[in-house]
Amino acid sequence: MKEFSLIDTYFRDVSFQRKDVLLGIGDDCAITQIPTGQALATTTDTLVSGVHFLPDADPRAIAQKAIAVNLSDLAAMGAEPAWLSLSLSLPDVDEKWLEAFSEGFKELTEYYSIQLIGGDTVQGPLAITITAQGFVAADQALKRSGAKPGDFVYVTGSLGDAGLGLDILLNQAQVTNSEHSTYLLNRLHYPSPRVFAGTSLRRVASACIDISDGLLADIKHILHASQCGVCLQLDKLPLSPAMLESVERDTAFHYALSSGDDYELLFTVSEEQKSSVERVLASSNVPATCIGQINGAVGKVDLKFNDESYAYSKTGFEHFSHNEVSSQHNNTKRA
Amino acid sequence: MKEFSLIDTYFRDVSFQRKDVLLGIGDDCAITQIPTGQALATTTDTLVSGVHFLPDADPRAIAQKAIAVNLSDLAAMGAEPAWLSLSLSLPDVDEKWLEAFSEGFKELTEYYSIQLIGGDTVQGPLAITITAQGFVAADQALKRSGAKPGDFVYVTGSLGDAGLGLDILLNQAQVTNSEHSTYLLNRLHYPSPRVFAGTSLRRVASACIDISDGLLADIKHILHASQCGVCLQLDKLPLSPAMLESVERDTAFHYALSSGDDYELLFTVSEEQKSSVERVLASSNVPATCIGQINGAVGKVDLKFNDESYAYSKTGFEHFSHNEVSSQHNNTKRA
Known part of the structure; x- marks a missing residue:
C-alpha cells in the first residue's frame, strides 16, 4: 500500500x-x-x-x-x-x-x-x-504591492483576540468572565478565514494581506511591497468586547499590534473606492474598520492615539529571527 | 517578517x-x-x-x-x-x-x-x-485504472538499484566494484523521474504508476484500480550490470520486486498499441522492458521464472503497516 x-x-x-x-x-x-x-x-x-x-x-x-x-x-x-x-x-x-x-x-x-x-x-x-x-x-488578484499614498487602511473583524486567547491557554493572562474566555480561546483555535471578504474586495482594494503574525509585522509587508509608509490611529483599532473588558487599554493595543493568529484581512483602498468598499462590506455583513492612511514615508509606521504620537517598539514574532527559539509557542513570542 | x-x-x-x-x-x-x-x-x-x-x-x-x-x-x-x-x-x-x-x-x-x-x-x-x-x-491523463486483461506490462529503466544502494549505505550489502557502488548510491540519492517517458506515454499506455515502494507493492495499485491480475516474468526483469555483478540472482529479484525508491514508471499497453509504444520509447531513448501481462485473476500476482512458478512472498515496505517502526530507513524495511 x-x-x-x-x-x-x-x-x-x-x-x-x-x-x-x-x-x-x-x-x-x-x-x-x-x-x-x-x-x-x-x-x-x-x-x-x-x-x-x-x-x-x-x-x-x-x-x-x-x-x-x-x-x-x-x-x-x-x-x-x-x-x-x-x-x-x-x-x-x-x-x-x-x-x-x-x-x-x-x-x-x-x-x-x-x-x-x-x-x-x-x-x-x-x-x-x-x-x-x-x-x-x-x-483581479489582490497583491501586497498596490497601496498608494492617500489610500485608507482597513482591517476586518477585531484584532488581538487570538493572542490573548493563547495567553489564557498558557496561564499568562487571566480572564474571569467565562463567556469572554471561551470567545477568546475560540478565536485562537478556530480562526475564521475571511474568504467572502476577500472575494468582495476584488477590483476595490488596492493591496491586501492577511494578518497572521500581527498587524505591525504584516503591514510592513505591504509597505515594503508598495514602497510606502503608514499612519495608524490606535484609537480606531477594532477591539472585541472580550478584549476591552479583560485587559488595560495599552495591553489591548499590544495584542492588536503584535500578537499573531488573527487571520483578519488588512487592506488598502483609494479615496475614490472608499465609499463603494464600505457599501460592499456592509451589504455582505463583513465588519471592517478604517484604522489609518498610507503615506510616502517608505517603510515607516507612525502610531497615533487621539492624534498624538504613541510610543511602541515591539514587533510580532519572527521565526528564526533570534537564532534561539524555545520549543513551544514561538508563534507568539514577543521580543 | x-x-x-x-x-x-x-x-x-x-x-x-x-x-x-x-x-x-x-x-x-x-x-x-x-x-x-x-x-x-x-x-x-x-x-x-x-x-x-x-x-x-x-x-x-x-x-x-x-x-x-x-x-x-x-x-x-x-x-x-x-x-x-x-x-x-x-x-x-x-x-x-x-x-x-x-x-x-x-x-x-x-x-x-x-x-x-x-x-x-x-x-x-x-x-x-x-x-x-x-x-x-x-x-490523456495516465490513470491506474485502465489496465485490461491481455495488456502488456512494462517498466522503464532498471529495478532494485536504489534498494541495493541503501543497503550499501547501511553496511548491509558489500559491493567491492567502486564504479558499481557509486552508480547504485547515485540511483538512491539522485533518482531520475521519468518525466519525458510519462508525457510520451499519453494516448498509448492504458494504465501507469511510478514505482516508489517496490514493483510488487506498486503493481497491486494498478491491479486494485483496474480490477485485474498480472503474470510477471522474472527472467525479463531489467537489472543493471551493477546489480547483476554484485548479488546473486534471487537477491537481485528481491531488490527488484520489493525495494523502494526506484522511481521508474510501470505501465500497461494494449496489444494494438504495443508496437507504437515501443517505437515511441525507442525513438526517445527511454529504456523500457516488457515484464509480463495483465490477466483476469483480480488482485493476483503470478510470478514466473523461465515459465515456471517462482515462490516469493515478501512485499515492499508499508508505512505504519506493522504498528511498530524503527526510527530510520523505514522506507526500505522488509517483512
Missing part, C-alpha cells in the same frame, strides 16, 4: 465532492479543471506540533486551523478556494486522533465547498502541511 | 523563471496560468529526516530527491511539470545547509524548467514537503 492508504481510509469520503475534480484521492496525482478565464492561486502552510499548536491540542481544532490559515492566504489574494492537498506527518497511527482530525477536516471542507484532492502520510513528528488552491482572474 | 523570508532569501532567485507564473514568491499566494485545454495535475510528497533520508545526508541530494519524487508522480500521470511549492521544516537556520539545499533545488528546477512559486519555512524537525503542479489534457 502506498502512503495514500491512510489518506484513503480517513479522508476519501469525508471531503466535499466538487465537479471540477476529475480525479481525486487514490492515483499518483489529482486532476482538476480550472474555470475558463481564471488563474490559479496556490499557497502552502505548515503547522508543527509544539510550535504552532500544543501537542495535546484537540485534533479537530488542529485540522480546522490548518485549513483556515491556508484559506486565509487565498482570501488575502481575493481567490475563491477550491482544492486542498494534505501532508500529514504522524508519530504513529492513533485512530481516535485521526478520526477527530478527519471530522474537523470534513466540517470545514463542507462549509467552504472545497475538496481534499490528495496528499501524503508519513511517519515522523506531528506536523500538518496543507497546500490550498483556488481561482481568481489574473487582473 | 513572514516565514517566507527564508524562502525569499535562499530560493527567490535560484529557481527557473517561467512566463506562466504571474506572481511568484513573496505574496500570500502564487498566481499562475494554466494553458488553454489543459487540466491541472497536483501531487504532494513529504520526506522526513531519519525516515526517508539519513539526518546527515547531503542537502543537495535531499533537495533533488524531494523534487524528483514529486516529478515522478507527475510523470506517472503523463503530466508536464510546471510549478513547485516548498514547505521546509528546519530545526535551526544552518546557512551552509540551506545554501547546499537551495543549490540542489536550483539545479533540478533549471533542468526541468520548473519554478518554485512559494512555500513556508517553519521551525521543527527536519522535513521537506513539496507540492508539484503540472498540466495534462484531462482525457
